[in-house]
Amino acid sequence: MEEEQVIRTDLCSSGKEKPQADQLEFGRIFTDHMFLMDFTDDKGWHDPRIVPYEPLSIDPSAMVFHYGQSVFEGMKAYRTPDEDAQLFRPQRNFKRMNHSNSRLCIPPIDEAFALKALKQLIGLEKDWIPEAEGTSLYIRPFIISTEPYLGVSPSSHYKFIIILSPVGAYYKEGINPVKIAVEHEYVRTVKGGTGEAKTGGNYAASLKAQELAEDGIAQVLWLDGVDRKYIEEVGSMNVFFKIDGKVVTPALNGSILEGVTRNSVIQLLKYWNVPVEERRLSLEEVVTAHKDGKLEEAFGAGTAAVISPISQLVRGDKHLEINQGKTGTIAKRLYDTLTGIQYGKIQDPFDWIEKVEDVQQETLKASS
């Protein structure tokens, strides 16, 4: 149904000034336009449109403010050496959004139409994709529940929105290992909860542990909420350990988010014939491997950092140093390959890249 829909456009008269490469942070500056589409029970998803970036006008009783019924996604657009714009496996993000929608009782979106809308928006905002090494245009699709009603039940009104933010390089001075701490008190989610979904509540729940973590701790290592023994994720990344020549990552168990980067790492490792295992992994196993000199590497994997090597695992007053605090060979190879593919600098053997056509503002003006 949505595929038939025309994306209405209402362009702003004059664009904002674009930030200098060295002023770029993460997620503080937004481009000139955004994509929006509404849902009501009677009309379904309707009125898709590209409009100037501006505040939303939302009733104070809207459900999202009270009962957190919302989902989001995160991905990036990259500028290639040929000045093309491209996306990395965006289909997976919209598929995951629908998976999240299902858990949160939010009506599904048409994934193909969402991708079409995203490409049109990116094509229009292409000049906002920064040039400098390691920079990109961060893409935030999200859905919020907007019915003005205080009953605890799924909303009958939603907004699907895509906003774009030019972001600086995650590593200013090359890929850089970080210290992480095992979290024993707080959990981000549990089996039967919402961990598999990308929904606000999981992130709200995660803030406290990070706030309490000691200085110098970049991320916390989340253990499962039932036994408090098994490793789940690190900060908001999936996590990998190289133990005795094998790369191990926690199996998807219902409380772990299925990362696009995680999936890409696993595919690359298999392609390279590096043994990789998705299975239950206890903290104890990692600690024992460290003691036996078999913990060779550890790293997080997610869209923001791509690969984030772990230099130390802090557990109470014990500090376990990994690979002498340096970036491991596998982490480095994964980082170089993934960013190489994302920025169109090396060949993409997996068909992961989705090119974005330029959109001329004039064309849109004429069509709208």
Place this chain on the structure above:
Amino acid sequence: MEEEQVIRTDLCSSGKEKPQADQLEFGRIFTDHMFLMDFTDDKGWHDPRIVPYEPLSIDPSAMVFHYGQSVFEGMKAYRTPDEDAQLFRPQRNFKRMNHSNSRLCIPPIDEAFALKALKQLIGLEKDWIPEAEGTSLYIRPFIISTEPYLGVSPSSHYKFIIILSPVGAYYKEGINPVKIAVEHEYVRTVKGGTGEAKTGGNYAASLKAQELAEDGIAQVLWLDGVDRKYIEEVGSMNVFFKIDGKVVTPALNGSILEGVTRNSVIQLLKYWNVPVEERRLSLEEVVTAHKDGKLEEAFGAGTAAVISPISQLVRGDKHLEINQGKTGTIAKRLYDTLTGIQYGKIQDPFDWIEKVEDVQQETLKASS
């Protein structure tokens, strides 16, 4: 600090039409005004004001839309036979809000000032407190994170808002027992999570189980997220079982919300010399008590319903009938006493009632 602050008022020129008693639902209609106050890192909580009820203008990148950093409260204002307006233990709600704030990394509010602001708002909107038996003015204080930033970290901007909604009687035809079903697949929260806090994510997580519950099931019975054996809450109420002459309710364990009604029920039972226990309570114990003919009553307790008797506990294909499906003696006595105190019809031996002074619009206009 906030106690010194003057509450600025900006009154609407003409009020909305008030609903007929028989049109009242829950949480769909809002009064003419709302209370707002802002927080920024440099100014703290500032600019407290009563303004016309209207949509909020919020940046699409505001944290509440993405990472669910929010808390809320729920209480009611009641009209007495003498046409006074009164509140039931509102101090507990603002105290709980600060408890929620702490878990969610939201800066604390000044509880006394919040109560002062609430009374001023209620005093102004007193005509909105409906008259008919069992009706009331529902009060929704909430805090949302509004910093326009996509990083996962506590927001540096917040809004504290109070909105009011006239609501109909929960029981149209007298207190009425409901069927509930044991939830085995989903959990609303877990120890180490956010269950003790009144935050959106817990409610978002709860929607799916209710959606999947079979027809005729009013609420689901939540088991703990670790062992999936111990009873936690029912829907968004605390839960009580009368077993062999003793009233038992799950002890506060970190994943149960501490209800104001729960606390009041416990105090009343003690006052009446009815044995009451707060302890771990397994589903198995309840089922066994039923088999042995010792499960005498079961009921939920919360602001919306006050007391919600349970007629049947559904567990897979087994239906356990309780007290022949009728409202129990204790449930009825609690309901009558609590509502009697709330509506000022019987004496309040606990000092639970907080009177609200009328506020003349003219006075406010003169002072602003």
